[in-house]
Amino acid sequence: MNQYDDILLQMLNRLKLTAIRDNLDSLLDEAARQDLTLREALIYWCKAEIARKDQRRAKMATSIAKFPYVRTLDDYDFTAQPSVDPKRVRELSTCRWVGNGDTVLLQGPPGVGKTHLAVGLGRAAIENGYSVFFTSATALAVNLVKAHQEGRLAERLTYYAKPKLLIIDELGYLPLDAKASHLMFQLVSRRYERGSTLVTSNRSVREWGVVFGDAVVATAILDRLLHHSHVLTITGDSYRLREKRRSGLVGPRPTAEL
Ligand code: ADP
Numbered sequence: 001m002n003q004y005d006d007i008l009l010q011m012l013n014r015l016k017l018t019a020i021r022d023n024l025d026s027l028l029d030e031a032a033r034q035d036l037t038l039r040e041a042l043i044y045w046c047k048a049e050i051a052r053k054d055q056r057r058a059k060m061a062t063s064i065a066k067f068p069y070v071r072t073l074d075d076y077d078f079t080a081q082p083s084v085d086p087k088r089v090r091e092l093s094t095c096r097w098v099g100n101g102d103t104v105l106l107q108g109p110p111g112v113g114k115t116h117l118a119v120g121l122g123r124a125a126i127e128n129g130y131s132v133f134f135t136s137a138t139a140l141a142v143n144l145v146k147a148h149q150e151g152r153l154a155e156r157l158t159y160y161a162k163p164k165l166l167i168i169d170e171l172g173y174l175p176l177d178a179k180a181s182h183l184m185f186q187l188v189s190r191r192y193e194r195g196s197t198l199v200t201s202n203r204s205v206r207e208w209g210v211v212f213g214d215a216v217v218a219t220a221i222l223d224r225l226l227h228h229s230h231v232l233t234i235t236g237d238s239y240r241l242r243e244k245r246r247s248g249l250v251g252p253r254p255t256a257e258l
């Protein structure tokens with residue numbers, strides 16, 4: 001290593017250009033091999049650095065998001081779930097709706113891939129540069145009630161209001177009491193027209209009065225959430241049961257009684 005290399009490494013360190021630092025020889029060789037002009041070479045090196053920074057940011061943002069499992073939209077088998085329009089999902093994966101602060105509501109019975117799609121869309125949002133946080137509706141309600149009891153509600157609301165996209169999974173599996181419903185309303189109001197929300201639910205919006213135990217609160221929450229919203233209703237069979245049925249592990253789907 002000559003003295004120039006030494007100075008260069010020190011400067012790259014100080015500027016935190018780690019991709020250029022770690023691949024210095026190959027980046028220089030490649031620029032020479034392709035006979036790049038100085039300007040082209042600079043673009044090529046900056047691209048390498050940006051790719052590394054984007055990758056790092058996505059990794060960090062994914063760990064902050066707390067997804068329950070690793071799934072992508074590419075893993076989703078659309079032929080198994082004809083009620084999901086791949087074109088609509090592709091359009092949602094551009095994340096324009098996140099930028100606009102809209103709501104996505106995924107509703108349908110258990111096992112049809114609501115959480116899978118929510119995680120996939122969450123990852124797409126991260127790739128598009130947005131912050132994401134995933135929580136079950138129950139954990140969210142429990143945390144808000146606890147924070148309220150401990151006099152930390154404002155702090156907690158700020159925490160949940162921060163991510164550009166908040167994913168609330170499994171709303172409706174357990175009904176929420178009046179206190180929890182009211183706190184949920186506060187959160188939804190706080191995020192309204194700022195943050196974007198994705199909700200998965202096994203209940204249709206008509207049944208949200210039951211979920212929140214109070215028709216007035218349910219209407220107020222729905223009013224804000226559905227103002228700018230994209231609703232995907234998935235009808236169909238549980239994916240896992242379908243796989244088991246195929247392999248003969250469980251019997252055929254019961255036909256409706258006439
Ligand atoms: P729910 O609708 O209850 O949230 P999940 O999204 O958790 O269901 O799906 C249950 C399991 O089945 C997950 O492991 C998910 O990845 C898988 N799954 C569901 N639907 C599909 C599908 N269409 N293609 C691939 N995997 C699927």
Ligand code: MG
Pocket residue numbers: 114115116169170200
């Ligand atoms: Mg689920």
